Amino acid sequence: MKILHTADWHVGKVLKGRGRIDEHRAVLRELVGIARSEDVDAVIVAGDLFDTSAPTPEAQALVMPALMALREDGRQVVVLAGNHDNPYLLDVYRPVLGALGIHVLGTFRRPDGGGVITFTARSGEPVRLAVLPFLSHRHVVRAAEALTETAAEHNRGYAERFGQLASALTAGFTPDTVNLVTTHGTLPGGKFGGGEREAQSIFSYYFEATAFPSTTQYAALGHLHRRQQMPGPCPIWYSGSPLAVDFGEERNTPGVLLVTVEPGSPAVVREVAITSARQLATVTGTLGELEAMAADLAGAWLRVIVAEKPRPGLADIVRELLPDALQVDLHEQFRPTQARRRDSSGAASRGPRDLFRDYLGATGRDDPRVAALFDRLHDEVTS
16 A cells, blocks of 8 residues: 655744745645545654644635545544644534545544554554554643543653553554554654654653554654664654744755555655745845845745845845845854943943944944934933
């Protein structure tokens, strides 16, 4: 059978105040096109469909048709909650999308309650897919209680509890089935893309690759935005995000994974690039150098580092040259240094106007218009 593995869509993402819904529309259209052209039997979306736990109607209106399009021609579609998703919202979707044949898991479920999805692929192989949505520390304890029906000991480590849950979900793996696991979280040693939520990527949220038994043909992971294979007892892959989520990911190659697998054999994985979203780029230069680059940077979202002395209106000038500059910073060589402090007796003998002009000069912002504005405001406040 053939599987399309994707994750970390982050639909609804706003980058430096710019919405990216049109990019996401193009990306999801390309992703659906890959599912059709490759004639995949199943699609796994391993978490973070949305960028926030309260997605806008526009974001939801984009994701739902994409999931239904992926379901066309009898493909199995499995969706689980990531750390950006609202697990309870996904559970609200569950019965409706389930009626359309789309498997949705927002919160942990026992193996006999939907935590293990069984189906026969269009290619004929029987499949067992263990699904572990993202679990916070609080929810991993609740999941353990749901599994054992006993009070959980709160002092056990996250990785240990994760391993217990994974073991329960994979206990029914057999040599004559295609055995799959999907989850959303952090494995030690994984390379971060740059846009992952730091608080839920730290050591206390790690789980171990040994949680996946050697009987697993493929483990489909989400959360790390850089596409990569992880070492372990079975093939373990992060699909990465299908678009660069922020400027920390500008060197990533967005894409998805195509997985071919049969019972008793490790999966064969092929990487496929997604090219519909805008590129993200960081550029550095003087105003003249930036102007010379403008034609080659058309269509990319930009972070611009200006190698010029600071002055009023500099950022506006940059944005006139490069309309897609979302962030404008000064090169560290030209960043203002803290003004030298005068001794207290000297400062006490000088008025606010003189002190403000000293500050402007010391920080490279000397401008008579700014000084005049300060004088006017000072007069209004003190009159």
